[in-house]
Amino acid sequence: MFTPLTGRSVIVTGGSKGIGKGIARAFAQTGANVLIAARDAATLQAAADDLAQHSSGRVETVVADVSRVEDCRRIAQAAVDRFGGIDVLCANAGVFPEKPFTELTEQDVDSVFACNVKGTMFSVQACLPALSARGRGRVVVTSSITGPITGYPGWSHYGASKAAQLGFLRTAAIELAPKGVTINAVMPGNIATEGLDGMGDDYIRGMEAAIPQHRLGSVEDIGNAALFFASDEAGYITGQTIVVDGGQVLPESPAALEGI
Numbered sequence: 031m032f033t034p035l036t037g038r039s040v041i042v043t044g045g046s047k048g049i050g051k052g053i054a055r056a057f058a059q060t061g062a063n064v065l066i067a068a069r070d071a072a073t074l075q076a077a078a079d080d081l082a083q084h085s086s087g088r089v090e091t092v093v094a095d096v097s098r099v100e101d102c103r104r105i106a107q108a109a110v111d112r113f114g115g116i117d118v119l120c121a122n123a124g125v126f127p128e129k130p131f132t133e134l135t136e137q138d139v140d141s142v143f144a145c146n147v148k149g150t151m152f153s154v155q156a157c158l159p160a161l162s163a164r165g166r167g168r169v170v171v172t173s174s175i176t177g178p179i180t181g182y183p184g185w186s187h188y189g190a191s192k193a194a195q196l197g198f199l200r201t202a203a204i205e206l207a208p209k210g211v212t213i214n215a216v217m218p219g220n221i222a223t224e225g226l227d228g229m230g231d232d233y234i235r236g237m238e239a240a241i242p243q244h245r246l247g248s249v250e251d252i253g254n255a256a257l258f259f260a261s262d263e264a265g266y267i268t269g270q271t272i273v274v275d276g277g278q279v280l281p282e283s284p285a286a287l288e289g290i
């Protein structure tokens with residue numbers, strides 16, 4: 031039996047869409063107070079209105095760009111001002127523009143790393159005093175299987191950034207441990223989000239065929255993993271990762287999936 035997170039203060043960066051909104055919903059449904067942050071104000075407010083219908087706690091918004099350090103600090107301060115502190119940071123905001131490695135520019139790499147790596151690191155840094163003050167702070171990073179485990183043409187810069195998040199969290203876990211703060215990462219496989227709308231049935235069927243469970247993951251699958259890492263009961267787990275992919279990384283070759 032897990033201790034309910036009712037009344038806890040939870041930040042979800044990139045909480046206006048996709049996986050982040052799913053994570054926010056998972057916490058909102060437990061009665062936590064949830065602050066979602068993203069750049070587009072209209073999408074963010076629409077998400078907050080939707081989430082509020084599933085929450086007994088409060089849902090608040092901050093328009094912010096996590097690639098800017100001062101915005102990371104504003105997000106943390108907003109949670110402290112509105113909820114009285116921070117129990118959980120879900121560092122989820124991420125971008126994944128596609129471009130072949132041979133065509134990548136310095137700007138392409140900088141912009142992906144600014145959001146995915148720098149944004150993660152400075153979100154954690156900004157929230158740390160408040161997380162530490164709670165004595166049981168939790169950070170949950172959304173990484174990916176792409177980069178740390180697998181590769182996909184067109185996403186070399188993205189994969190590098192997702193692997194970099196894990197390099198960061200392993201040392202951060204050591205530095206945060208004496209402050210009573212854990213940091214862990216969820217590594218999603220292919221998750222069904224609005225981003226896949228318009229990709230077409232053939233694309234989706236192809237992705238499903240590569241997954242032993244023969245379905246894409248749901249944002250709820252990722253939200254549940256985030257809830258686990260955020261729980262009181264996961265307090266002795268830090269610096270770790272959990273792959274949530276329906277078994278996608280397991281087959282040694284396409285032959286392993288024949289007849290399955």
Ligand code: NAP
Nearest residue numbers: 044046047048049068069070095096123124174218220221
């Ligand atoms: P998504 O639907 O595009 O949502 C991304 C969210 O992040 C949006 O709320 C977006 O809002 C926000 N965001 C992007 N850049 C931001 C910035 N600089 N500052 C603040 N917010 C920012 O993407 P998703 O598929 O849910 O992905 C979410 C996370 O999961 C990412 O870290 C991604 O790498 C990871 N992931 C996704 C999958 C998948 O299958 N979908 C698989 C593995 C890992 P604005 O654009 O308005 O800022």
